[in-house]
Amino acid sequence: MVVEIENLVKRYGDLVALDHFNLAIEEGEVFGLLGPNGSGKSTTIHCLLSLLKYDKGTIRVFGQEMKPTSYDIKKDIGVIMQNVAVFDELTVYENIDYFCGLYIREQKERKQLVKEAIDFVELQDYRKFYPKKLSGGLLRRLNIACGIAHKPRLIILDEPTVAVDPQSRNKILEGIQRLNKEGATIIYTSHYMEEVEQICTRIAIMDKGKNVALGTKDELKAMIDLGETISVEILELADEVKEAVGRLPHVIKVSYENYLLKVKFSKGKHNLLRLLDLLKEQEVGFGGLHSELPTLNDVFLEITGKELRD
Amino acid sequence: MQVFKNYFRILKSYKGVILMYFIVFLSVAIVMSINNNTSFSEGQSFSATKLKLAIVDRDQQTLGRAVKRYFEGEHEFADVEEDENAILNELYWRQLDYVLVIPKGYEEGLLDADTSNSELECMKVPGNYTSSYFEAELQQYIAKLTGLLASGYSITEAEDELDALKEETVTVRVASFVNENQNDIITYFFLLVPYLFISLGTIGVGMILLRLNEQEVKDRMECSSTPLKERNIGLIGGIFAYGGILLLVVLVVVGILSKGSVFTDMRTPYFLLNLFAMLLFGLSLGFFAGTVAKNQEAISGIVNIAGLALCFLGGVFVPIEFFGDGILKAAKFFPTYWYVVTNETIGGMTKMTSALAKELLPQIGVVLGYALAISAVTLVIISNKRSRRG
Ligand SMILES: Nc1ncnc2c1ncn2[C@@H]1O[C@H](COP(=O)(O)OP(=O)(O)OP(=O)(O)O)[C@@H](O)[C@H]1O
Ligand SMILES: [Mg+2]
Numbered sequence: 001m002v003v004e005i006e007n008l009v010k011r012y013g014d015l016v017a018l019d020h021f022n023l024a025i026e027e028g029e030v031f032g033l034l035g036p037n038g039s040g041k042s043t044t045i046h047c048l049l050s051l052l053k054y055d056k057g058t059i060r061v062f063g064q065e066m067k068p069t070s071y072d073i074k075k076d077i078g079v080i081m082q083n084v085a086v087f088d089e090l091t092v093y094e095n096i097d098y099f100c101g102l103y104i105r106e107q108k109e110r111k112q113l114v115k116e117a118i119d120f121v122e123l124q125d126y127r128k129f130y131p132k133k134l135s136g137g138l139l140r141r142l143n144i145a146c147g148i149a150h151k152p153r154l155i156i157l158d159e160p161t162v163a164v165d166p167q168s169r170n171k172i173l174e175g176i177q178r179l180n181k182e183g184a185t186i187i188y189t190s191h192y193m194e195e196v197e198q199i200c201t202r203i204a205i206m207d208k209g210k211n212v213a214l215g216t217k218d219e220l221k222a223m224i225d226l227g228e229t230i231s232v233e234i235l236e237l238a239d240e241v242k243e244a245v246g247r248l249p250h251v252i253k254v255s256y257e258n259y260l261l262k263v264k265f266s267k268g269k270h271n272l273l274r275l276l277d278l279l280k281e282q283e284v285g286f287g288g289l290h291s292e293l294p295t296l297n298d299v300f301l302e303i304t305g306k307e308l309r310d
Numbered sequence: 311m312q313v314f315k316n317y318f319r320i321l322k323s324y325k326g327v328i329l330m331y332f333i334v335f336l337s338v339a340i341v342m343s344i345n346n347n348t349s350f351s352e353g354q355s356f357s358a359t360k361l362k363l364a365i366v367d368r369d370q371q372t373l374g375r376a377v378k379r380y381f382e383g384e385h386e387f388a389d390v391e392e393d394e395n396a397i398l399n400e401l402y403w404r405q406l407d408y409v410l411v412i413p414k415g416y417e418e419g420l421l422d423a424d425t426s427n428s429e430l431e432c433m434k435v436p437g438n439y440t441s442s443y444f445e446a447e448l449q450q451y452i453a454k455l456t457g458l459l460a461s462g463y464s465i466t467e468a469e470d471e472l473d474a475l476k477e478e479t480v481t482v483r484v485a486s487f488v489n490e491n492q493n494d495i496i497t498y499f500f501l502l503v504p505y506l507f508i509s510l511g512t513i514g515v516g517m518i519l520l521r522l523n524e525q526e527v528k529d530r531m532e533c534s535s536t537p538l539k540e541r542n543i544g545l546i547g548g549i550f551a552y553g554g555i556l557l558l559v560v561l562v563v564v565g566i567l568s569k570g571s572v573f574t575d576m577r578t579p580y581f582l583l584n585l586f587a588m589l590l591f592g593l594s595l596g597f598f599a600g601t602v603a604k605n606q607e608a609i610s611g612i613v614n615i616a617g618l619a620l621c622f623l624g625g626v627f628v629p630i631e632f633f634g635d636g637i638l639k640a641a642k643f644f645p646t647y648w649y650v651v652t653n654e655t656i657g658g659m660t661k662m663t664s665a666l667a668k669e670l671l672p673q674i675g676v677v678l679g680y681a682l683a684i685s686a687v688t689l690v691i692i693s694n695k696r697s698r699r700g
Contacts, residue, residue, distance in 0.1 A: 049533050068532075075535035085526035087316075089323035098319075101312035102534035146530075 001063065002027050002154055002185045003048065008057035010043055010209070017043045018054070019209040025187060025202075030180050032200030033189040034296065036306070040209040041189040042082055045158050048187075049079060061154070075103055078152030078184075082159045084143045086131045093118070093127045096145050103150035117149035120175060137168025144172065148179060155179060156187045161195060173199050193296035205296070207304050217296065224302040226252075226294040227265035230272060232279070233287035234261050241282050248274050313541045317548025320518050331509050336563065339502045361407045361440050364390035366397070371417040376469035377410070380451060380476065385444065394433070394665030398655065401435050404631065408434040408441045410448070417465065420456060433666075436497050436657035496568050497657030500581050503560055504588050504626050504646050509617040511592025512599050514552050516609040519600025553593050557585065580656045580670060587677035588649050594684040601688050625650040645680040648673045 003025040010018040017040045025031045033041050046052040048059055050068045059066045061073050086095045096114045104110045118124055121141040131139055140160055148155060157176065161169045177199055180186050190196050196203055197217050205213040205220070213220055227250060237256050245261070246254045250268035254261070265271040272291060279286060301307060321328075363385045367374035378387055390397055390409060400406040411431035419428050430452070434441045451472065458468035521527065522545070531541060564572045572578055599612045621627050623637065624646025633641060641647040652673040659666055 046529075049529075051529050051532055069537070071535045071537055074533060077533065079530065079533040081526060081530060083526045085524075085530035087320060087521060087527065089320045089521065090316075094319055098312060098316050099530070099534070101315075102531065102536040105311070 001025070002029075002061065003187070004058075004060040005044070005048065006058045008044070008047060008054055008059065010040075010047055010052065010054040017209050018047065018057075021057070021206075021209060021211055023204060023211065025185065027185055028180070028183070030176065030186040030188060030199055030201045032196035032203040033187065033206060034191065034193060034196045034203055034300075035189075035206030036191055036300075039191075039206040041191075041206060042158055043209075044206075045081075045156055045187070045189065048156070049074075049077070075150075076153040078147045078150065078155040080144050080147035080155070080157040080160050082162065082189075084131075084139055086139075086142060086146060088131050091128050091130055092123055092134070092142055092145075095131070095142060096149050099146040100149035113149050113151065117145040120148070120178075121145045122171065135165075135168075137164045140164050140172065141168060144175070148184075152184065154185045154187070158189050159191070160188075161190070161192070169195075193300075197296060203296070205300060205303070207300075207306075212303050213299065220296060220299050221294050224294065224299050225266050226298050226302065227267045227271055228294070229262060229264045229292045230275060231290045231292070232261045232263075232275075233259055233289070234279075234284060235259055235287075237261060237284065238282075241279075241284055244278060244282065245275065248278060311544060312536065313544030314547045314551070317518055317545065317552070320521055321514060321552065324513060324517050327513060328510055331513070332506070332559075335502070335506045335509075339499055339563075340567065342498070342502065361385040361438075361444055362388060362405065363444070364388045364397075364406055364409045366390060366392055366409060366411045368392075368414045369412045369416045372466055372469060373417050373420075374412055376472075377448070377451070379469075380473060381444070381447070394663070395669060397433055398666075398669050401433055401658070402651065402654070404435060406435075407438055408432060408444060420452075420459060421465065431663065434658045436494070436654055494657070496564055496572050496575060496577075496581070497653065499564050499567055500585065500657075501650060501653050502626060503585060504592075504624070504649055505617060505621045506560065507556060507585075507589050507592035508595060508620055508646075509592075509613050510556055511553070511589065511594075512596040512609065512613045512616065514556075515549050515593050515596025516599035516603060516612070517606065518548070519597065520603055520606065520609060523601065549593055549597070553589050556592075557589055560585065577656050577659060580659075581653070584649060584652045584656065584670075584674055584677075587674045587681065588645070590681040591645050591677055591684070594681040594688070598684050598688045601691055620644055620646045623647075645677045648676040652677075 001024055003023065005021060005023040008018050008021040009016070021040070021044060023044070033044065035041050043052065047054045048061070048066065050059075050066050050070065061070070062076065064070065064073060066073060087098065090098060093114065096117050097110065100110050100114055100117070104113060118127060121144055123138065123141055123145065126134065126138060126142075131142065134142060140163075144157070144160060147157075155176075161172055164172065173195060176186055176188065188196065188200060200217070202216055203214070203220060204211050213223060215223070234256075242254060242256055242261070245251065245263060248263075248271075250265045250271055251263055252266050253264040256262075263275060297307065361384075363381070364387065365374050365378060381387075388406060390400070390406065397406070397409050401409065409432060411433070413428040413431060416428045416430065430448070432445070454472055454475075455468050458471055459465065463471065522531075532538075561572070568575075595612070595616060599609050603609045603612065623641050624644040625633070625641060626646050626649075630638070630641065630647070630650060652670055655666070655670060655673075
């Protein structure tokens with residue numbers, strides 16, 4: 001077990017930021033911590049790293065209790081914080097060298113590691129740039145390079161893609177998967193479900209400081225009784241036909257707006273076929289057709305009654 | 311090591327500001343030092359100026375009275391107690407300009423050249439041209455006296471003979487004056503250094519601490535495997551190395567201005583001690599500023615307000631003699647005041663006596679005390695901040 005968090009309670013005054021939170025992460029996972037703003041993701045990370053005192057609970061990393069002075073544990077952790085932590089007065093190269101140097105003293109080894117980190121985030125052309133001159137995406141990539149240069153076994157990324165353009169975002173996500181293939185265990189927090197679905201092998205969904213659901217994305221989706229949502233382009237739809245669609249088995253909800261018929265099904269077989277048969281029978285002509293599986297947002301909505309994004 | 315190196319990497323980006331302060335300081339200091347220097351030789355008509363003299367006669371032989379008799383026409387003589395603190399005080403407030411100390415056994419030494427080991431001592435107000443003139447005259451007087459003694463006169467005969475010869479013109483040894491002026495450049499330049507140490511101490515330490523105190527950066531370093539203690543040692547090392555550089559640069563400049571005489575001047579070790587205390591004060595002010603300031607503007611504010619207030623009210627820019635009673639009382643609360651007083655005392659000394667040391671060390675101690683107090687307050691603020699987190 002790489003990380004074990006048991007019954008973690010963290011209060012900020014009256015606010016309970018973490019409420020008997022539990023988590024267990026195994027070696028080699030890309031573990032996603034998904035939750036809306038303020039659900040306690042960053043607080044979890046800060047407690048995990050012993051940056052914050054907590055009120056109750058135990059935290060173990062690599063099988064040992066994590067304390068502020070656990071430097072043996074810290075040397076194998078790479079941290080990429082939500083807020084970019086770099087020195088404005090130092091160049092890209094110097095920043096990476098500085099943070100890497102907090103772990104690796106040997107000059108020659110460090111030089112090689114810094115070079116590899118720069119190559120990894122593809123900042124070769126920006127070595128001499130100062131952070132102020134970097135775009136949001138490049139700055140985030142620098143932040144990541146500073147966190148991973150020393151080749152940690154466990155890498156913690158707290159919303160590393162906030163305010164990042166799609167191109168940089170994809171680079172970052174691919175990079176994380178590469179780090180994982182090279183052997184690192186990853187903890188990734190985000191409130192973007194698409195990202196988490198894309199890269200995470202296992203996901204915990206957080207709300208109000210609690211772990212409300214846990215599993216692979218398929219397991220999570222299986223937890224809720226929701227099937228696909230099918231959208232069909234139809235130029236003209238009679239009310240009787242719409243009502244007939246509503247009477248099909250497993251249908252939860254039907255809507256017709258802007259020439260688009262949207263049918264939400266609960267889990268069940270042959271949902272699409274039955275819908276198409278009905279349209280054929282009623283001689284309704286249709287254009288494009290699109291079937292969507294439930295998303296993690298649906299899962300979140302089902303469990304908490306709220307949308308993942310505000 | 312990493313943190314130490316980083317200190318100077320960050321500092322590098324403030325080199326423009328630091329250089330600017332330095333150049334402004336240097337220009338002002340050099341212009342003022344030179345002006346200050348020439349005003350002595352041009353402005354003051356030294357022959358007309360009477361010195362307020364006193365003699366501390368530990369020997370209790372004839373020489374004390376003879377010297378008084380000899381110079382009485384040109385200078386005023388006052389009685390003074392044998393208490394060196396009181397004397398220094400009177401010198402400080404210009405109630406006396408020059409106190410001649412005749413050590414025990416001096417006259418015996420004059421009579422027997424072989425056993426002569428004691429010399430005349432003095433305590434004086436620094437930078438007084440008339441004092442130098444008097445000293446030269448006194449030297450001549452002693453020289454003539456020894457000459458007469460050597461050719462068989464008794465001491466009283468010799469003294470009477472010199473009184474009789476008094477009408478003849480005394481030639482002035484110019485060389486000793488030139489030397490005196492150069493020494494004044496040293497004293498005067500050191501007088502201004504607090505401004506440099508306070509402003510650059512605050513900038514060079516404060517700006518870096520400001521960065522290191524940013525929560526993100528702090529958290530990030532806290533996550534690393536370099537222990538807090540090691541990081542702190544690196545940081546403190548950086549601060550002291552920076553201070554060392556400031557001190558070195560000041561010495562090089564004084565070395566050039568004094569044409570090297572600062573390195574052979576017997577007062578230099580004491581000047582250094584005083585400078586060092588002021589340097590620590592400047593650095594500790596930076597430590598404080600970097601901890602409480604929220605941004606760079608706040609640090610600039612501290613530099614300007616603290617730097618100017620401390621220097622004007624402490625007597626760095628304005629001579630203390632010009633202060634009224636009220637300001638003077640307030641000035642005593644400033645470490646710069648104690649630095650200036652010490653600097654003047656050292657500037658005026660020709661010989662280190664234990665009484666002088668007793669006077670100097672507590673004054674330097676006051677400056678060090680301020681440095682320690684500011685550092686201690688800052689440490690308390692830091693530990694409060696840390697415990698509030700959580
Ligand atoms: N230093 C603090 N003092 C008081 N309350 C805090 C503090 N830090 C966080 N909180 C509160 O604790 C809760 C959890 O915050 P946290 O930053 O862990 O959320 P998050 O999931 O990381 O959110 P985001 O997606 O916005 O980063 C929030 O309600 C937040 O307002
Ligand atoms: Mg957060």
